[in-house]
Amino acid sequence: MLSGLSLPMLAGLMTAGVLLDLLLGETRRWHPLVGFGRLASALERLLNRDSRRFLPGALAWSLAVLPISYAAYWLCGLAGAALHVFLLYLCLGLRSLRDHNQPIADALAMDDLDNARLLTARIVSRDTANADAASLAKASTESLLENGNDAVFGTLFWFAVAGGPGAVLFRLANTLDAMWGYRNERYDWFGCCAARIDDLLNYLPARLTALSYVVMGKTMADKKRAWQCWRSQAPSWNSPNAGPVMASGAGALGLALGGDAIYDGELERRPPLGAGRPAEARDIDRAWRLVAETAVLWLIWVALLAGLYYLRGKYLA
């Protein structure tokens, strides 16, 4: 791999990073992505000015992502395995997915709609002021499936490819897409570069994730539904990578997600994702479990690959 780490080493480091994330969760005081967000905002204010904004956008992307990724690469050369694990821990968000979504499920279970609306508004961009319990459960479940890809599987994938610096580069690129990748007057050209790079980086991880959700379906019927939803619904979703992930995940869970939602007071028509009954509070936990168990599946896959690599080494020796 690009990081120079052997497969058995990689498997060990990935497992350590995931365990560290589950144990410690998000750093409480100073989250590095918050600091990065400030840097990105400053760059955007500086460079997003005149009308020809594609090149300034590409320049801003490079200035935001490349120096930090290179620094991570350089430091890993000095500090080695421990730093790879630490960087992976900083980039992973499996535990924080639960920390942000479980309170929504709890509020819904206690019929505290007002609180559930506030908590949901923190993690999704759609309007939640008048949302009922079902659409809040749906919003949270969709967010878990989509962010499971960004905060867990994309990160693990790029860690496997390029170690700690790979995970850092992916996470920074993904954050820039979330900040700049909008189709509006301000970001259409400036954010174009960030959006396309994120599409590219996520292309393989998203499909591996969608495939994993098929594999993780509890019954054969769940697996079949996940596969069919992925094949039939993903093409009509407006994001090329979120589509497969969310359609397959919703299918595996047997839930009807997607569908119309209100953004900025306007009804936005969204195609259906998945099939079955509408989401309820308990499905938020089911969705997190799907993401967590899929992460374990990935660790097992890497460990198996490492085992094969080890055996092959023995055989050749």
Added chain:
Amino acid sequence: MLEHGGNLRDAAREYGRPLADWIDLSTGINPHGYPVPASSASAWHRLPESNPALTAAACAYYHAPAMLPVAGTQAAIQALPRLRAPSCVVVAAPSYAEHAHHWDQHGHSLRHVPYAQLANAVDSCDVLVVCNPNNPTGAHIAPEVLLDWANRLAQRGGWLVVDEAFGDTQAQAGLGPHAGQPGLIVLRSVGKFFGLAGLRLGFVAAHPELLSKLADMLGPWTVSGPAQQVALAALTDARWQDAMRLRLRDEGERLRQLLASHGIASGGCALFQWWPEEDAEAFWRHMAQQGIWVRLFRHAAYGIRLGLPPNEDAWLQLEQALTTWKHL
């Protein structure tokens, strides 16, 4: 009397199954009705004079400049043909059958024109009646097209009557905002979207002059005091409306998908799905034997219409009934 859905007592009698053991999918009425607040004593005891607050709430909700509350749009459907000298009337086909029935009874010359060919009929009639979205097919005509028709008809003193009974869950706005212009009459129903069919309340949006003629014909106290109170609460509850609109659009899509997964290509709107079932009578009987009452159209819209199941058990029962239908 014409045949309608919602006739569960007929079903109970015919199949010997008690009323409570049926799943009624024979209407397009929202199964999750608005939670009705308790009525005040005065609502029962006083004469229900017209309440400007209710009219204002309806105008705000339907975005119409002027409206008249009526005892269900049925009251307006029966009265409108009596407000015109004998005219040449075109009613879209298939359509909600009460329209044609009542225009026919008051000396007008009536023509049925297929929904998709209405554009060709606009210039050869005085009154055009159309449901938007259409009941039961769910076909839909863009507002700008309807406005153009309304203008062409109005130039000759004609009317365009648009029945938007199922318009509340549509992504496109209704014609309410334009209903102040002469010749455009828009009918809105509180029963469907709010699930308050028992309330018997609808609204007519039209030019004020026509509204006052209609009010004279219908007489005083048409809408009961309790109905006025419930409707005022429902029409001003934006939170319930917003959440319900999304919920019904989801459930409508779920129904369409469920039918599609059983090889049935249906059309419709959030509140119902319809398809031209080849052997509609057998389907209707099969469903009735499973305790599910669906709407069979024997004539113009030959086929089946299904409303939304009220709960998960009903969804499951419908799915099972569809599965056994496929294997017959």
